Amino acid sequence: MPNTKVVTESVFQFYDNIGYSSYSHEKKRLQIELLNLQQWVVENNMRVALTFDGRDAAGKGSTIKRFVENLMPKYLQVVELGTPTKSESKRWFDRYRKHLPNKGEIVFFDRSWYNRALIEPVMGYCTKTQYKYFMNKVLDWEEALIDDGLILIKFYLSVDRQTQLYRFEERIVHPLKYWKYSKNDELVRNKWDIFTKYKEQMFSRTSSSISPWVKVNSTNKLHARLTCMLYTILAIDYGQETPFNPLQIDKIEQRYRIEVDGVPFSGLSYQQYNVLKSVVQGEKLKDQNKKKRREV
Numbered sequence: 001m002p003n004t005k006v007v008t009e010s011v012f013q014f015y016d017n018i019g020y021s022s023y024s025h026e027k028k029r030l031q032i033e034l035l036n037l038q039q040w041v042v043e044n045n046m047r048v049a050l051t052f053d054g055r056d057a058a059g060k061g062s063t064i065k066r067f068v069e070n071l072m073p074k075y076l077q078v079v080e081l082g083t084p085t086k087s088e089s090k091r092w093f094d095r096y097r098k099h100l101p102n103k104g105e106i107v108f109f110d111r112s113w114y115n116r117a118l119i120e121p122v123m124g125y126c127t128k129t130q131y132k133y134f135m136n137k138v139l140d141w142e143e144a145l146i147d148d149g150l151i152l153i154k155f156y157l158s159v160d161r162q163t164q165l166y167r168f169e170e171r172i173v174h175p176l177k178y179w180k181y182s183k184n185d186e187l188v189r190n191k192w193d194i195f196t197k198y199k200e201q202m203f204s205r206t207s208s209s210i211s212p213w214v215k216v217n218s219t220n221k222l223h224a225r226l227t228c229m230l231y232t233i234l235a236i237d238y239g240q241e242t243p244f245n246p247l248q249i250d251k252i253e254q255r256y257r258i259e260v261d262g263v264p265f266s267g268l269s270y271q272q273y274n275v276l277k278s279v280v281q282g283e284k285l286k287d288q289n290k291k292k293r294r295e296v
Contacts, residue, residue, distance in 0.1 A: 014230070014246040015223045023222045026247050030229040031070045033244055038106060040238035042075050045103035047150050050232065051112035054157035055195065056188060057167035059218045059225070063157065064108045066225045067232075077101070080110040089126065092116055092134060093141055100150065112154070113138065117202040122195050123188065135205055142211040151236060152211060155228055156203075157218035161192060170278045 015026070041048055050067070052060040061080075068076055079099045088095040092113065101107040111119075116134040120126040126134075146152055159167075168189070171177045188195065207213045214231055218224035233244055258265050258276050265276055 015226045017220075018222050018226070020222070022247060023226065026226055027066060027229075029244075029247075030226060030233065031066075033233045033240070034067060034229060035071060036240060037233055037236060037238040038071050038075060041106055042072075042104045047101040047103060048106040048236070049101055049109065049150060049152050050106070051109040051114070051152070051154045052157060052228075053112055053114045053118065053155070054218065055159055055164060057164045057171070058157040058159040059221045060110050060157055062221060063155075063218075063225045063228055064110055067108060067229060071106070075105050077105065077107045078110060079107060089130070092130070093137070100145070114154075114202065114206070117206065118195065118198055119188065121198055122191050135201070138206050139208055139211060143208065146210055153232060153235060154211065154213050155231075156199075156213055156215045157224055157228075158215055159218050163219045164189065166275065166278075170274075 015023075018026070040046070050064075052064060054060055064078055068078060077099070081095070081099075084092075084095060096109075096113045099107060099109075113134075116126060116131065117138070121128075121131045142152060168186075203213055203215075214228075216224050216227050216231075230244070230246060233240075257268065258273055258280070260276055260280055265272075268276070
């Protein structure tokens with residue numbers, strides 16, 4: 001039965017305001033442990049599924065990227081499904097069942113079957129009957145998979161409205177990220193409160209002691225990536241000889257510095273630094289476009 005057992009961001013505060021140099025060091029330590037975990041999965045024919053859900057621009061894909069960048073590609077999959085066919089929409093669980101891990105494999109879902117609890121009802125992509133059926137059946141489905149040996153961790157990356165807007169604006173002007181933004185992103189953003197309602201229903205009805213939600217604050221992506229990695233290696237007993245000890249808070253806090261039009265800004269948080277960095281990149285891009293027009 002659901003008991004709203006949601007693990008919130010307050011569980012781990014080791015990485016609040018972490019600086020980039022400390023982040024890089026800690027990421028390497030965690031990736032070593034993840035590789036050890038993967039080796040255990042392979043040798044013991046275990047099956048692990050990690051799902052990453054959340055709003056657009058919450059950092060799901062970038063978090064998965066840090067998980068897998070030093071793992072053995074042969075023994076993992078990253079699943080990011082597109083628009084479902086009519087048949088897949090009717091047989092929702094089967095759509096995802098065929099992507100679940102085989103023995104000795106870890107699968108990362110960039111958005112999971114919980115699209116049916118979030119974006120689909122928000123945007124009217126499913127019927128009310130389909131939504132109700134999913135909400136009534138999903139926990140039983142997950143718990144049956146877990147009883148059959150699947151190790152399942154469900155992450156929800158939580159981003160605030162202001163940070164999402166900033167990331168959208170960054171994508172629009174960034175020459176290497178513009179493709180990540182679509183008109184549909186803005187349509188979903190306009191339904192922020194409706195999405196919130198469905199999100200809270202999801203937490204209250206699809207979390208149990210066997211299959212809990214793990215909610216991670218992703219306003220700071222560095223914090224979110226490390227927190228998800230840390231939770232994973234602490235949640236799975238992969239036979240490590242000594243427990244992993246995260247870096248201490250007093251060792252990882254760091255402030256940032258940047259210069260904008262000759263004016264130095266120091267003592268910045270990671271978020272403040274990124275805002276100013278995007279301003280600098282935007283100005284450089286404008287200068288480049290002006291130069292190209294003059295040459296033409």
